[in-house]
Amino acid sequence: MNEPHITAHANASARRLGAIERLAVPTGTAAATVIAREPSSDPVCEARRFARIAALSDTEFRAQFEELVVAGVYTVLHGRLLAMRIVGAGARNLAFVVRTNGPEASPGLRDGLDTRPIMVEVPTERAQAEGLWELALSESRQRPIFHGVTGDGITYSGFGVLHTEAVLEALARVADLAPAQQGIAVLSLGGPLELPAGLLVGVERAAK
DSSP states (O other), X not given: OOOSSOOHHHHHHHTTEEOEEEEEEEOBTHHHHHTOOSOOSSHHHHHHOHHHHHTSOHHHHHHHHHHHHHTTSEEEEEEEOEEEEEEXXXXXXXXXXXXXXXXXXXXXXXXXXXXXXXXXXXXXXXXXXXXXXXXXXXXXXXXXSEEEEOXXXXXXXXXXXXXXXXXXXXXXXXXXXXXXXXXXXEEESSSOOOOOTTSOEEEOOOOO
């Protein structure tokens, strides 16, 4: 039986790369609204746009983000890994979203929200040799948690990893690529990758 939650043994084997305690991602096609860069004339869409709430003070930002979670615009995954498929400009890329356990603090932490995932490029040949590409391809054959398209036509789809043990074993083989920071990291398997703000948000306790 494939269990989406991570066992303590498997998490330990991944060492510096592992499951994310709490990861917020847009729900379904709400991703398209969340990641929009330009303001919308529709007040409902504008209220959901991450770039708008990210411009607020830290306390207001956290409060409005939590309102989006309550409203179902975002969903919070607990103790999970995420696979992604990115398609655009005639190319396809795959990625895994993981937790890094380095000694340095995350560079994008705002009142307990990790807003800037660390981008890590895994050389394509190595991703294929270690089985990461095939695993990500397999995970992307299920129904996505979110599916959004940016204004420039790039499609982002996210999938909750089902075969966690196999993915963690493969991640352990590329742990030397893990950054020094702790936080959310995106392991790109097909070249350099940029993600729109608000697509992935790590959730920790708010500052008192």
